[in-house]
Amino acid sequence: MTDFNHIETKYITFDKPLPLESGAVLPEITLAYETYGELNEDKSNAILVFHALTGDAHAAGRHTPEDRKPGWWDPMIGPGKAFDTDKYFVICANTIGGCMGSTGPVSINPKTGKRYGSDFPIVTIGDMVAAQKMLIDHMGIGKLFCVVGGSMGGMMTLQWAKSYPERTGLVIPIATTAHMSAQGIAFDAVGRTAVMSDPNWNNGDYYDGEGPENGLAVARMIAHITYMSKESMRQKFGRRLQNSSSLRYDHENDFRVENYLEYQGGIFVKRFDANSYICVTKALDYFDLAQPSGDLRKELAPTKDSPFLIISISSDWLCPTEMSKEIASALRRTHLYISYAEMDSDYGHDAFLVETDSLTNLIGNFLSMFEKK
Amino acid sequence: MTDFNHIETKYITFDKPLPLESGAVLPEITLAYETYGELNEDKSNAILVFHALTGDAHAAGRHTPEDRKPGWWDPMIGPGKAFDTDKYFVICANTIGGCMGSTGPVSINPKTGKRYGSDFPIVTIGDMVAAQKMLIDHMGIGKLFCVVGGSMGGMMTLQWAKSYPERTGLVIPIATTAHMSAQGIAFDAVGRTAVMSDPNWNNGDYYDGEGPENGLAVARMIAHITYMSKESMRQKFGRRLQNSSSLRYDHENDFRVENYLEYQGGIFVKRFDANSYICVTKALDYFDLAQPSGDLRKELAPTKDSPFLIISISSDWLCPTEMSKEIASALRRTHLYISYAEMDSDYGHDAFLVETDSLTNLIGNFLSMFEKK
Numbered sequence: 252m253t254d255f256n257h258i259e260t261k262y263i264t265f266d267k268p269l270p271l272e273s274g275a276v277l278p279e280i281t282l283a284y285e286t287y288g289e290l291n292e293d294k295s296n297a298i299l300v301f302h303a304l305t306g307d308a309h310a311a312g313r314h315t316p317e318d319r320k321p322g323w324w325d326p327m328i329g330p331g332k333a334f335d336t337d338k339y340f341v342i343c344a345n346t347i348g349g350c351m352g353s354t355g356p357v358s359i360n361p362k363t364g365k366r367y368g369s370d371f372p373i374v375t376i377g378d379m380v381a382a383q384k385m386l387i388d389h390m391g392i393g394k395l396f397c398v399v400g401g402s403m404g405g406m407m408t409l410q411w412a413k414s415y416p417e418r419t420g421l422v423i424p425i426a427t428t429a430h431m432s433a434q435g436i437a438f439d440a441v442g443r444t445a446v447m448s449d450p451n452w453n454n455g456d457y458y459d460g461e462g463p464e465n466g467l468a469v470a471r472m473i474a475h476i477t478y479m480s481k482e483s484m485r486q487k488f489g490r491r492l493q494n495s496s497s498l499r500y501d502h503e504n505d506f507r508v509e510n511y512l513e514y515q516g517g518i519f520v521k522r523f524d525a526n527s528y529i530c531v532t533k534a535l536d537y538f539d540l541a542q543p544s545g546d547l548r549k550e551l552a553p554t555k556d557s558p559f560l561i562i563s564i565s566s567d568w569l570c571p572t573e574m575s576k577e578i579a580s581a582l583r584r585t586h587l588y589i590s591y592a593e594m595d596s597d598y599g600h601d602a603f604l605v606e607t608d609s610l611t612n613l614i615g616n617f618l619s620m621f622e623k624k
Numbered sequence: 625m626t627d628f629n630h631i632e633t634k635y636i637t638f639d640k641p642l643p644l645e646s647g648a649v650l651p652e653i654t655l656a657y658e659t660y661g662e663l664n665e666d667k668s669n670a671i672l673v674f675h676a677l678t679g680d681a682h683a684a685g686r687h688t689p690e691d692r693k694p695g696w697w698d699p700m701i702g703p704g705k706a707f708d709t710d711k712y713f714v715i716c717a718n719t720i721g722g723c724m725g726s727t728g729p730v731s732i733n734p735k736t737g738k739r740y741g742s743d744f745p746i747v748t749i750g751d752m753v754a755a756q757k758m759l760i761d762h763m764g765i766g767k768l769f770c771v772v773g774g775s776m777g778g779m780m781t782l783q784w785a786k787s788y789p790e791r792t793g794l795v796i797p798i799a800t801t802a803h804m805s806a807q808g809i810a811f812d813a814v815g816r817t818a819v820m821s822d823p824n825w826n827n828g829d830y831y832d833g834e835g836p837e838n839g840l841a842v843a844r845m846i847a848h849i850t851y852m853s854k855e856s857m858r859q860k861f862g863r864r865l866q867n868s869s870s871l872r873y874d875h876e877n878d879f880r881v882e883n884y885l886e887y888q889g890g891i892f893v894k895r896f897d898a899n900s901y902i903c904v905t906k907a908l909d910y911f912d913l914a915q916p917s918g919d920l921r922k923e924l925a926p927t928k929d930s931p932f933l934i935i936s937i938s939s940d941w942l943c944p945t946e947m948s949k950e951i952a953s954a955l956r957r958t959h960l961y962i963s964y965a966e967m968d969s970d971y972g973h974d975a976f977l978v979e980t981d982s983l984t985n986l987i988g989n990f991l992s993m994f995e996k997k
Contacts, residue, residue: 373873431863433861434857469821490804500745508810
C-alpha cells in the first residue's frame, strides 16, 4: 500500500538513445517519476498522468509528513479519490526538457561531461511522450487504462493517444488544445525574448554564473496572467493597494496585483531553469496535432477505440472552450464514445489545478463507466 | 482653410506652474499640438481629441506631401469626415508625461538645466487633462463642442467631462473604462518590470548612455498582444511560419507572429522613451473615475448636461464591453442623453484606430443630432 506521507521520487536511466523529431538524438535519458497504488497482475490498471508546463513528477502525497505542501494534484490521486489508488496504479513522470529530475538542459551531456545548456536540443510534445513510453515499456505495461493531463499535460495526453493508440485506453485532455493559438505563441515568444535579452542569458550557457533571473521572472509574470481569468484577478485583487492607504506616485508597486506577480516571478526563478523554460515553451508552440496532414480528424482517427472525456474551463482564455470543442468535433464521426464537458469556473486556465471537486465528479463518473468489475 | 498636406505641429509653453495630484508641481509646461479647421467666431465649434497611450498630437493630415503616413486618426478628421473640418475646429495635443513634444521625462528640468529623467513626477489622467485645459483657456474657448478619444484617450475624455463639466459639450469615450482592471494593471506592471530590470535602466537616468531598449521592447510586445484579439491574431498570423517551410528546432523565431512582435518592439523603442512609458502606464493604472467617493454614479453626476456616446468594441478584451456598459449604467438615472454602441469588430482594442467607417457612421449621426443649424 502506498504511504502518502512518504512518497519517493524515483529515477530511471535508459542507456538507449532517443531519436527526436528534430533529427537530433539524446544519447541517454533519465526520467524522474512517482507511482501511487499497486499495478495489478495483468497490468491493466495503470493511469499515466502528465503534468503541465513547469510541473514535476510529484503529483500526490508528501515526501515526508513534515512537507508543507502535497503534490500538485493531490486532491485527485489517492484512496477513494478520482484516481482511486485502491483500484488504479497511477504514474507521473517529469517531462524531458524540464528541470525537475528528468533529462533536460541542466543535465550532464555524456558526450562532453558538462551540462547541456544551449546544446540541449529542442524537444517536442511527441518526444516528451516517446520518453515516457520507455518508462511504460520498462514497467511491462502493454495498454494504459487511462492517460490524463491539463494544459501542456493535455497536449501530452492527446499526443500519447495519437502516437500509441494501441497502448491507450481512456483519454482525458483538460484545458488544452489541438494546436497552440497565435496568441498563445505570442505570449510564449515575449517570455522567451525577456529571457534571451537578459544579459545573463549568455546564449544559454550561464551555469557558471548568475542565470537570466530577471528575464525569467518577467516571462513567468506574463504567463501567470494568462493562467488566471480577468474575473479571478478582479475578485482576488481588484484595485486594492499593497501597503499604503493612498497611491505612491513613484516607481514602486502600488497595487496588490503587482506585488503578487513580482512574488510569483521571484519564486519561479528559484525553482525553474531558463533553458528549460525556452525548451518547454517551444514544445507548446510547435504542438499541432493536425500535422502532418493538416486534417485533425484524420490524424485522430487511429484513436477511435479510445473513449474520450474532453474537459474545458468556462473562463479559460488561453485554451478557451472552442478549442476543446474543436477536438470533440474532430472525433465525432469516427469515435464510439466521446464526452465533452465545460467546467464552470472563474479561475481561468489554472482551474484544472483548483476545481478538483468538479473534476472528481466528471472524471469519477467517466472512469467508473469503463472500470472492469 | 487647413492644408492637410502641410500640417504643422505647434508648441506652446506656459510659464505658470502646474500643480499635480501627487502634490508635486511642474514649474512650466510645453504642449505640442495640432489644429484642423477654423475656430468660429463664438468659439463654439471646438473638438478636443485625446490620443492613446503612446500617441501624439499628429492626428490628421501630413506634415509634407511626401509623408508616407498621415496622422493616426486621419480617416476621422478632415473635410466631410466624421469630425468635419468644414464645420469644426479640431484640436489634438500631446499629453504631458509622454515624449512627443509635450513636457515629459525627456524635457529639460528648468530647475537643474538637465533632462528630468527619474525626477519627472508621476502624472495622472487628471493632470494630463489639466495641462490641456491650459491650452483651451489660452485659445479662449469657453466650452468644447465635443471631447473624444479611444483607450487612454477615452479615459481623458471621461476625466475632462468630470473635471470641467461646464466646459464640456458632447462626450465620446471609445474602447475605454472608468477604472483600470486588475488584469490591465498586471500587464502594465510586467511591462514596467521588464523596463526597470534592464541593466540600462539605471533608475531612469539613462540619457547619457544606451537606454533600456530591450526591456522597453518586451513591454511593448506584451502590450501589443493585448491590443489585438485572439481572433485577429488567428486571422493575421495563425500558425504560419516566418521563413522556412519547416520548424527550425533552435532558439530563433519560427512563427510569423514572433517576428511581427519583435518588429513592433523594435520600432517602438526608436520612437518612445522608457521613462515616459513608465509614466503613462502608471497614469492608466491610477485611473479610477469613481474616486474619491467610490461611487461612479455620484462622481459622474456633474456631467449630466453632456450628451454621451459610449462606444465599445466587441472583441476588445482589454477594455471589454462590460466596462463601457458600467459607464452607461452609471449615467442612466442622471443624464438626459446617453447613447451606447458596441462596435462589431474582430480587431480587438485597437479597432478604434482601424474601424473608421463604422466609427464615422456612429459619431457622424451623434454629432449631427447636436449640431447647431
